[in-house]
Amino acid sequence: MDKLLLMSCCAPCSVGVITDLANQKVNFAVMFFNPNIQPKEEYERRLAENKRVCKALNVPFVEGDYLPEIWQKATRGLENEPERGKRCDQCFYLRLKAGAEYAKAHGFTRMTSVFGISRFKDFDQVCRAGKKAEQETGIPYETTNWRKNGGLEHAERLAKEYNLYRQTYCGCKPKK
Numbered sequence: 770m771d772k773l774l775l776m777s778c779c780a781p782c783s784v785g786v787i788t789d790l791a792n793q794k795v796n797f798a799v800m801f802f803n804p805n806i807q808p809k810e811e812y813e814r815r816l817a818e819n820k821r822v823c824k825a826l827n828v829p830f831v832e833g834d835y836l837p838e839i840w841q842k843a844t845r846g847l848e849n850e851p852e853r854g855k856r857c858d859q860c861f862y863l864r865l866k867a868g869a870e871y872a873k874a875h876g877f878t879r880m881t882s883v884f885g886i887s888r889f890k891d892f893d894q895v896c897r898a899g900k901k902a903e904q905e906t907g908i909p910y911e912t913t914n915w916r917k918n919g920g921l922e923h924a925e926r927l928a929k930e931y932n933l934y935r936q937t938y939c940g941c942k943p944k945k
């Protein structure tokens with residue numbers, strides 16, 4: 770049976786896609802695995818908002834463990850990289866590989882993510898990480914560009930409707 774795992778970084782980025790998939794009656798769940806988010810209070814806040822959206826739309830929500838130490842290990846030496854640089858390569862891959870492994874272990878047939886929806890992100894960079902995870906796990910990674918066809922504006926409208934908390938930075942706090 771078809772079952773999609775949608776990897777989410779936060780509620781403002783995912784609310785439009787979750788709403789659309791729920792309206793289309795797609796069999797899917799949202800997974801929140803974001804060891805990149807610092808500090809922990811910020812992580813908890815984003816987690817709670819993403820859960821709130823899923824609960825409102827009656828969509829299953831998978832909460833990954835908060836493991837900042839594995840993110841730090843994966844990105845060590847890349848602290849001074851700019852956003853969209855090599856640190857982000859590792860960050861996307863770490864999260865998408867974990868998602869693909871979860872998907873494989875729990876009967877999901879495909880995976881995608883909203884990691885590239887923000888205009889600050891390099892969409893192709895996210896896709897490359899997802900495809901690497903696909904090659905290593907066999908779980909197809911779908912490279913849907915949710916930013917297109919007004920997707921970003923749709924998400925922004927819904928974020929206002931839900932009065933979602935909107936952060937001012939991606940997740941990590943790299944050394945300057």
Ligand code: SF4
Pocket residue numbers: 805806852853856857860861939940941942
């Ligand atoms: S800027 Fe965002 S995607 Fe890049 S390493 Fe930091 S948390 Fe990860």
